[in-house]
């Protein structure tokens with residue numbers, strides 16, 4: 255699913271109105287009807303107090319329509335107009351009148367007003383600001399937002415949590431609604447997925463308001479949310495008349511004394527994701543343990559006992575995954591550097607491989623184009639330098655990836671794969687995966703996918719998705735805390751099966 259900027263959403267809005275020859279209030283009615291249906295299907299007439307806080311723009315207009323519909327269905331409502339500007343939108347005014355016609359009288363909250371009482375048992379509808387927010391809320395509006403947050407009432411935000419801009423970090427983190435649930439119109443917003451701004455959104459769901467599909471299809475988005483429908487078509491089916499050579503020979507290079515487990519995890523994952531053959535290249539100390547732990551893997555060793563000091567692969571690998579547990583010894587660094595110089599096809603670089611690049615940026619020009627780099631936040635920072643915000647981080651990563659023609663996998667709760675100026679936001683995974691070796695498994699998986707002929711960007715996106723799915727399946731049986739990297743490997747096969755699960759078993763709604 256595409257992720258649009260506010261401007262692109264306004265454009266889709268306009269194009270829908272033109273194409274369907276409707277007025278904008280019809281679209282507002284349609285949008286708010288969806289909000290009502292959502293709430294009504296859950297409340298089913300329960301007598302709970304619904305307090306609606308509505309701004310004076312179209313987000314507030316949505317709130318007005320919702321209030322009318324709730325009133326029509328005999329819900330107990332209280333409507334507050336947060337009167338932060340005289341520039342009221344036409345559709346807000348129209349729906350304010352329609353509400354008054356039904357003898358519902360909102361109270362107007364101004365700078366001087368007392369804060370309304372909100373009980374923890376109330377439901378708050380937050381329709382103060384939508385995607386039109388373009389500056390910091392005034393202090394009195396911010397205080398109201400803080401008051402709503404402190405009420406502990408269930409807070410349903412319309413489109414976005416009020417106070418959260420969609421293209422930057424908030425001016426004041428206290429002045430943002432902490433939404434229990436966000437019903438977002440048509441397309442998800444990037445802020446839902448970034449660590450600094452995702453904290454304002456507990457759960458979110460898309461409501462389809464029928465924005466012009468052609469307009470959406472032909473608009474280029476900078477970011478895309480990668481769910482099952484986006485990932486499934488990337489799958490490359492295995493052929494009946496194939497053999498292990500068809501699926502590539504991966505080489506995993508890494509390990510040092512005390513860190514051979516990283517290679518074990520990566521090779522295991524590489525095999526489980528479907529690489530035809532897998533060879534590990536490790537220092538001598540890794541030989542015995544690898545041979546016994548992963549019998550399917552062939553093992554090559556360097557000349558040293560505890561670390562890698564030269565890299566010689568006596569055949570042409572389909573793909574190399576390098577860096578896990580490799581360490582930063584001087585000889586390892588120069589072996590890594592000369593290996594890069596003689597490599598021409600895309601490889602996967604992780605962990606200390608990335609740290610070597612950060613410490614020796616002149617090596618970056620030797621990284622084969624279309625290689626996949628898989629940094630966690632600290633490694634990314636060493637590679638691209640400090641960033642001012644998550645948005646800045648993504649821009650800097652895009653510039654870095656384009657400069658060297660690389661795919662960069664920005665790991666996090668929602669891992670974002672960056673390639674060619676675009677970001678692909680992953681939807682699988684859970685906090686249980688923040689555990690030792692999880693990254694080694696991912697590197698092995700992406701390597702194994704490249705070996706099978708996936709394009710670099712697809713191997714990264716597909717690998718990240720499958721890795722997260724394996725984690726979700728692992729967590730569903732054993733919880734977050736006990737999840738460990740070797741369990742992820744065990745679930746790779748199940749993750750493939752889950753990917754092909756029949757649609758009738760799919761969740762009814764789109765809740766996340």
Ligand SMILES: NC(=O)C1=CN([C@@H]2O[C@H](COP(=O)(O)OP(=O)(O)OC[C@H]3O[C@@H](n4cnc5c(N)ncnc54)[C@H](OP(=O)(O)O)[C@@H]3O)[C@@H](O)[C@H]2O)[C@H](O)CC1
Pocket residue numbers: 263264266267281282285309310311312313314315316338339341343382383384385386387388389390391392412413414439440465
């Ligand atoms: N997605 C769709 O197609 C539809 C969306 N709908 C809803 O519309 C809102 C967006 O509505 P909009 O009127 O553009 O903007 P807001 O309601 O978010 O804000 C209203 C105006 O407030 C001003 N503003 C911005 N920041 C501040 C601030 N900090 N303090 C005071 N005022 C502020 C700004 O106007 P200015 O002229 O003063 O700059 C905003 O325009 C969207 O989120 C949906 O909820 C439709 O209802 C259905 C279709």
Ligand SMILES: [K+]
Pocket residue numbers: 313380381382383384411412413414415416
């Ligand atoms: K809102």
